[in-house]
Amino acid sequence: QAASQSYLYAWHRQAILELWPLIEHTGARRVLDLGSGEPPSYLATVLAKRGLDVTTLDLLAEANVKGDMHELPLGDKTFDLVVARHVLEHSWAPFVALKEMLRVAPWGLVVVPDDCDKFLYWQGHFSILPRRQWEYLFWFTGWRIIYFESGDFGTSYAPNTEWRYLLKGEASCLGPYDVDGHYVGKYRVLTIEGWQ
Numbered sequence: 001q002a003a004s005q006s007y008l009y010a011w012h013r014q015a016i017l018e019l020w021p022l023i024e025h026t027g028a029r030r031v032l033d034l035g036s037g038e039p040p041s042y043l044a045t046v047l048a049k050r051g052l053d054v055t056t057l058d059l060l061a062e063a064n065v066k067g068d069m070h071e072l073p074l075g076d077k078t079f080d081l082v083v084a085r086h087v088l089e090h091s092w093a094p095f096v097a098l099k100e101m102l103r104v105a106p107w108g109l110v111v112v113p114d115d116c117d118k119f120l121y122w123q124g125h126f127s128i129l130p131r132r133q134w135e136y137l138f139w140f141t142g143w144r145i146i147y148f149e150s151g152d153f154g155t156s157y158a159p160n161t162e163w164r165y166l167l168k169g170e171a172s173c174l175g176p177y178d179v180d181g182h183y184v185g186k187y188r189v190l191t192i193e194g195w196q
Contacts (some may be wrong), residue, residue, distance in 0.1 A: 002153075012153060013144060015111075015148075015151055016046055016085070017023055017046065018151055018164075019111070020046070020165065022166045023047065023081065025147075025166070026166070028052065028107060029053055030080045031052050031053065031080065032055050032079045032081070032105060033055065033057065034082055035069060036057055038061050038062075039056070040064075043056075052150070056158045056159075069091060069101075070073070070092075070093055072095055072101075074104050075104070076104065077104065078105070080105060080107060081105050082104060084110050084111070086153075086162070094129075095137060096139040098138065098143065099141050106169045108165075108166075108168075109166035110138075111151075111163070112163055114150075144167065150164070
């Protein structure tokens with residue numbers, strides 16, 4: 001993944017700030033910013049200002065840890081939460097990356113762009129998947145979807161949509177896939193003030 005320099009863009013900043021209630025809900029203290037991109041990572045900056053211990057990891061950009069999301073050079077359960085914001089769409093094997101995320105933390109926050117054609121094969125976007133595929137991958141790799149929301153990360157003249165998933169690792173995910181024909185809404189929705 002090329003260095004994104006996303007910290008420069010006001011529209012990315014607002015989208016990152018909107019993630020705080022999800023991160024706060026996990027009670028995480030130690031957070032891994034996976035695929036942090038060109039420093040300084042705005043996500044890491046926001047979380048550090050809120051008192052969290054944040055480690056950045058990237059394969060190509062300067063970060064606290066140099067590493068590949070498919071083989072994280074980190075110990076088991078090193079973190080409380082892994083945040084992968086606009087990272088997994090750059091994965092050639094998101095199944096492997098999701099398993100690695102679960103190995104190092106019990107909570108995950110995944111943000112991916114929608115499956116719009118304009119993202120396909122643009123700047124290393126190898127895995128632009130429909131929601132049903134992402135949600136199946138989460139289940140298949142041992143994650144339970146706790147919360148989902150759709151958000152914006154574009155400008156008013158070029159809007160873009162991202163899907164935000166709060167995930168929790170649960171062994172029960174290894175049971176039968178209990179889809180009933182309606183994959184949207186099968187997960188539990190947290191009752192948090194201000195959320196629908």
